[in-house]
Amino acid sequence: MKNTFGNQLSVTIFGESHGDCIGAVMDGLAPGIALDLDFIKQQMEKRKAKGNISTQRKEADEIHIVSGYFEGYTTGTPLTILIENTNTRSHDYEKTKNRLRPSHADYTADIKYLGYQDYRGGGHFSGRLTAVLVAAGAIAMQVLKEKGILIGSHILQCHHIKDDKFSTKEDILEEQISQMNQCDFALLNQKKAEEMRKVIEEAAMQGDSVGGIIETCVLHMPEGIGEPFFDSIESHISHLLFSVPAVKGVEFGEGFDFAKLYGSEANDAILFDGKVKTATNHNGGINGGISNGMPICIRSVIKPTPSIYKQQDTIDKETHEPVKLQIQGRHDPAIIHRARVVIDSMVAIGLLDLIMERESTLSMLHNRKRK
Ligand SMILES: Cc1cc2nc3c(=O)[nH]c(=O)nc-3n(C[C@H](O)[C@H](O)[C@H](O)COP(=O)(O)O)c2cc1C
Ligand SMILES: C=C(O[C@@H]1CC(C(=O)O)=C[C@@H](OP(=O)(O)O)[C@H]1O)C(=O)O
Numbered sequence: 490m491k492n493t494f495g496n497q498l499s500v501t502i503f504g505e506s507h508g509d510c511i512g513a514v515m516d517g518l519a520p521g522i523a524l525d526l527d528f529i530k531q532q533m534e535k536r537k538a539k540g541n542i543s544t545q546r547k548e549a550d551e552i553h554i555v556s557g558y559f560e561g562y563t564t565g566t567p568l569t570i571l572i573e574n575t576n577t578r579s580h581d582y583e584k585t586k587n588r589l590r591p592s593h594a595d596y597t598a599d600i601k602y603l604g605y606q607d608y609r610g611g612g613h614f615s616g617r618l619t620a621v622l623v624a625a626g627a628i629a630m631q632v633l634k635e636k637g638i639l640i641g642s643h644i645l646q647c648h649h650i651k652d653d654k655f656s657t658k659e660d661i662l663e664e665q666i667s668q669m670n671q672c673d674f675a676l677l678n679q680k681k682a683e684e685m686r687k688v689i690e691e692a693a694m695q696g697d698s699v700g701g702i703i704e705t706c707v708l709h710m711p712e713g714i715g716e717p718f719f720d721s722i723e724s725h726i727s728h729l730l731f732s733v734p735a736v737k738g739v740e741f742g743e744g745f746d747f748a749k750l751y752g753s754e755a756n757d758a759i760l761f762d763g764k765v766k767t768a769t770n771h772n773g774g775i776n777g778g779i780s781n782g783m784p785i786c787i788r789s790v791i792k793p794t795p796s797i798y799k800q801q802d803t804i805d806k807e808t809h810e811p812v813k814l815q816i817q818g819r820h821d822p823a824i825i826h827r828a829r830v831v832i833d834s835m836v837a838i839g840l841l842d843l844i845m846e847r848e849s850t851l852s853m854l855h856n857r858k859r860k
Pocket of ligand 1: 592594614615733734735792794795797819824828831
């Protein structure tokens with residue numbers, strides 16, 4: 490479906506950046522899940538625009554759960570989340586509405602929706618819609634937490650500044666994930682935080698923008714989740730990650746670095762240490778599309794924000810004449826620091842869907858494992 494993702498757990502999103510509100514409907518949640526609303530608020534806080542390294546459009550992002558939730562628990566019926574848009578400045582888009590923004594969705598939206606799309610603030614294509622995805626992800630994360638599964642991300646790279654990588658040792662990784670989940674500007678090496686902020690600030694001062702890489706790990710993932718082909722963990726999760734505006738690349742495990750390895754270097758030796766494990770984790774916890782119980786490791790590339798203040802060349806969509814574009818408005822000079830919680834949320838939604846699929850199959854099988 491066009492605006493819905495998922496099988497056992499589905500998430501539908503709707504709304505536009507400058508409309509009254511944006512929203513998400515989650516269907517398939519079990520009844521009786523006690524929702525921690527403070528946790529949802531904490532997650533929303535991580536996505537909020539703060540200081541001079543983010544858009545100056547500050548939104549309260551207050552969540553209204555208007556269905557599927559009663560007396561502190563999910564009811565099991567569709568759960569609807571609404572967030573009001575309270576700080577729109579639509580006139581910023583009026584003067585330039587015919588000047589197609591390079592690298593944004595203005596041209597493709599116009600072609601697809603025949604000119605009827607709400608162009609203000611990127612309309613339905615806006616990163617604004619990721620606010621409801623974070624709220625939905627926070628609900629999914631609570632269910633995963635009950636199962637002991639932890640998800641966390643950090644900014645591995647922003648322009649040319651690099652953070653350390655997540656540890657390959659599970660006890661250290663667990664500590665790192667919990668640290669990243671407490672921080673606002675998620676870097677393992679906080680000594681690099683100032684340098685990274687500076688790169689974003691300098692780009693902003695020059696009317697420019699920067700992108701980067703987010704590294705995500707999932708710890709204590711049960712084995713046997715995922716399907717061999719079309720709903721492999723990689724397919725399912727990357728489908729969701731590529732749905733996040735500005736994500737242009739996703740890799741698992743060694744990803745594109747596999748190209749330079751020999752099989753003897755890339756293979757993960759199998760061992761038994763109370764449970765089946767691998768000595769290394771080049772495959773990022775996934776073999777044959779299915780989790781093997783090792784941490785799932787993902788990297789997502791976020792492109793530089795398309796709306797920059799430097800003058801750009803484009804065309805007028807009516808006349809097709811070349812024109813200069815001088816963007817007005819309030820834009821993120823970098824998306825990466827706000828997007829990491831969006832990535833975590835998408836991973837949570839995708840994994841919960843696959844786990845629910847597995848649990849429903851297992852409940853039908855009644856432990857019929859071949860002896
Ligand atoms: C949290 C978030 C904030 C964003 N902020 C902006 C912004 O301020 N200005 C902008 O032009 N694009 C912003 N984007 C990216 C655009 O929405 C995105 O590049 C555009 O919709 C085109 O999609 P594509 O990059 O996936 O092709 C943001 C994306 C996210 C996830
Ligand atoms: C509002 C948010 O981000 C917006 C995402 C966005 C875009 O084109 O994606 C463009 C800007 O919108 P506007 O021009 O209305 O200020 C950002 O501020 C948000 O993330 O909550």
